[in-house]
Amino acid sequence: MITAAVQEREHYLNASYGIKSWLLTKDHKRIGLLYLATITFFFFLGGAFATLIRVELLTPQGDLVSSETYNKLFTMHGVAMVFFFLIPAIPATLGNFFLPMMIGARDLAFPRINLLSWYLLVLGGLLSLYAMLAGGVDTGWTFYTPYSTSYSNTWVIATALGIFVAGFSSILTGLNFIVTVHRMRAPGMTWFRLPLFVWSTYATSVIQVLGTPVLAVTIILLFCERVFHLGIFDPTRGGDPVLFQHLFWFYSHPAVYIMVLPAMGVISELVSVYSRKPVFGYHFVAFASVAIAVLGFLVWGHHLFVSTQSLYAGLVFSFLSYFVAIPSAIKVFNWTATLYKGSISYATPMLYAFGFIGLFTIGGLTGLFVAALGFDVHVTDTYFVVAHFHYIMVGGTIMAYLGGLHYWWPKMTGRMYPEGWAKLSALVIFLGFNLTFFPQFVLGYLGMPRRYHVYPPEFQVLHVLSTAGASVLAVGYVIPMIYFIWSLRYGKVAGANPWNATGLEWQTASPPPAHNFDQSPVVTHEAYDYSTVLGEVEVG
Template sequence: MEMDRTVVAEERPTIIDTVTGAIRENYLNANYGLKSWFLTVDHKRIAILYLISITLFFFLGGSFAVMIRLELITPQGDLVQAETYNKLFTMHGIVMVFFFLIPSIPAVLGNFLVPIMIGARDMAFPRLNLASWYIYVVGGLFTLGAMIAGGIDTGWTFYTPYSTSFSNTYVIATGLGIFVVGFSSILTGLNFIVTIHKMRAPGLTWFRLPLFIWSNYATSIIMVLGTPVIAVTILLVALERGLHIGIFDPALGGDPILFQHLFWFYSHPAVYIMILPAMGVISELVACFSRRRVFGYKFVAFASLGIAVIGFLVWGHHMFVSGQSSYAGMIFSFLSFIVAIPSAIKVFNWTATMYKGSISYDTPMLYVMGFIGLFTIGGLTGLFLACLGVDIHVHDTYFIVAHFHYIMVGGTIMAYLGGIHFWWPKITGRMYPEGWGKFSALLIFVGFNLTFFPQFLLGYLGMPRRYYAYPQEFQVLNVMSSAGASVLGVGYLLPLVYFLWSLRYGRIAGSNPWKATGLEWQTSSPPPTENFLATPVVTEEPYQYSPEETEAEYAMTKKENVNV
């Protein structure tokens, strides 16, 4: 991946703002004012809009989690009413899944990086891209409005007939918010697919693409094919709830299991919407900080597609105790074991990438190592749930809660934060404070394990999920979990503070502070609005790192420092 860097440095026309006298040279200072942000069609600015909105939702969802963990410190219900508690875990799930995790990496890092990584000027449909953010905001406001009006208590899973005929909360309003936000997801996916197909730079063949592109491509397929199903399902819930058309409620002639099939047909692949982009981030990071080409590039790339395809065939493993046929259960169990294999392939390849590398322990690499460890535990505990004999016991207990938090928090959020740290200098032009970065990465890792590991034990002991009050004997493990959550909370607040701090006080990053390969590092930081001044031409495979060269350079700088 070569590109004449002097082009960027010398031929860049300097535009002086006639009013302020400031130099307009990148996408952030190209123009000013609210209008320039809210009507922007620049994928990088849209990424920033997403970054701000999903961060708000993350801390909103996090505050619900704080209340949940506080309530669960004691066995009896005391802090909040049972009704409030039920709304808290429901809204925690809805906010985190639909308004944070699903858009997180694709909408922020994907939006920012996909065009730059493939050497394009923007997405294939820039206006559609902006529209998808507006749709996200409308959906978000809808759901927020429903929460402020009184909330919803069905669990994020909306199981019927509770959601359609029994709950007295704002099911339809909240559902509509999710229905709307689904379109944002579909449009983003569609945009990625077309952009990746049609707008790659000359010479950038499929097997020269960074793995982040492969994983976002696989994610987009799921978004486009899966999301319409959840949209239809929510609509059916609204029809039954509002007009009493019998679809899911047996009292009206419906079938409650049908809802579960439809819901999980989307919501299981949705787990892969959350984890696949995270895997893409990890591939980029592990290569850069090990100074090695990702081991088994093609296997890692095809593993993403494998997960996307097989992921559509495993939804029934959420229904082993639902009353579905035991033979169906057997087939879903088998396929669920098969979908574990591509994930295993990735973990082994990432680990092998570190072999004979030149490894530095910068913050993003700490997140990588944290991710691989936690994702491994999350993935292996998934085998317990794919296994029919064990799932019967642990289904709907805290074992499941622990498992999916290892995947979604230990996996997706670790990768998201690792990615934000890694590309922060590219996005803002400034470095975050490295010491604080390492400290908070460590805090998050420790806090995370303390929060969620005890939940595996609670689950096997039999503590069901969504319990407002619980038997006395579960208290000690619950207290541990709540204590861990407080550490985790601090770990999440720290980056918020130092990232904001770095916007003004961070060290100027320069175009490539990590000496990384990839087209995004060959343009200035922050990049100009048009990303590249001349279309880059790609002549090599990705990840052309050399550990030996890195070592030689490192030895040289060390020597110079000693001489000084």
């Protein structure tokens, strides 16, 4: 029997059994799976809120939920998705699992801190979940003052503290990754032999470490204002709500890159392995990750164009925002150049990679629209902005996350997923996504404001299209959930290297042994050197 063959060898999944062996594990691979379960829960929770939002928007009248409930719905959708799914998504699951393996290490530098950071995410998630169940929160995920400090009578404190605690999780993960990449690389694994996923995850960690503390202190000051009556953002005492926005976006704009940079790293891996070519311009792609991490900190003021921010600051931030396009474009061009004359196979992860490249490009280019001062005044707080950032976050990050999950699933579980169903769901997700969010560009351009559940009847057709797309998208997300679970028991047994890929993670058994490698690897060649592995990718 197939199962018998797998169970003969000891690996990280059967090295020990029982709940305790998971809840007290220091193995980065098991912690990665704990994260996977946690963020999947929050993804479907956020998805449930999104469903209610889309159903409400089917009709121009506010007939399903009240205005207050609607405010809570979009807030909780944002909180669940941004802080408890998108930010931990790729770094904490795929990064946790594969970053040590890709550099040839036995584990992260601080395994116990790694476990602690999972507990912190869970604790933060429970706090926010408690707030949602107890009555919800209605400030929007941005918690703008003075509404959040002086007026809202919903569960602001519990939600904000949940995000604060989850922020510590993010900081500790980033810290752990940085130290690991600096200090734990296998012999011969020089910086320019690192897989590009490691480069982009490293750049992400730098953002997490430098940005998240500013969000933490902002939340603390918000907390002090609500609970202890300090007045730092209170305009009646000379405080400035725009200062809150500066501090908030100093983190939250770079946070977009926390979400999308690791996604770019996944795409670099996928594009290379499924076209059997090294990534074109490796050094440029690697440095582009670092450049995005740095430039991402210089542009936050473009979220404040219509606040009372000075026009001169607006000019500076608008100008700087355009620079982010350069490294982003370098990446897109280099992925495309990698495809050129490649031996391309259309395996499921590659379909997601194609989806990413197209959708990220649309999301990125519309980002240039809204970075332009004049145009932004026209579309601020409309569905144009909503569509723009969903193209980056859903069309970019989630596409890459699913692509990466499919790509590494055989390594994580030792089982193949069913290729036919996987291709079908990739297609369904791509179509559903575009049907959901493309009409929102049009809606926004026509003037449909975000965060309203009652709208003029002439917008209804586009809203119905968007809701129809969301239904398709939901089906697309449920299918992988089902076949991934199915594959754990019934999937074809995967070999050590089903894709004939070059990374160190593929040079060990599937699933990997508890300490990753039976023998510590020694690296002697560049990343993506396909002359070292024979054969083509087999597509089932």
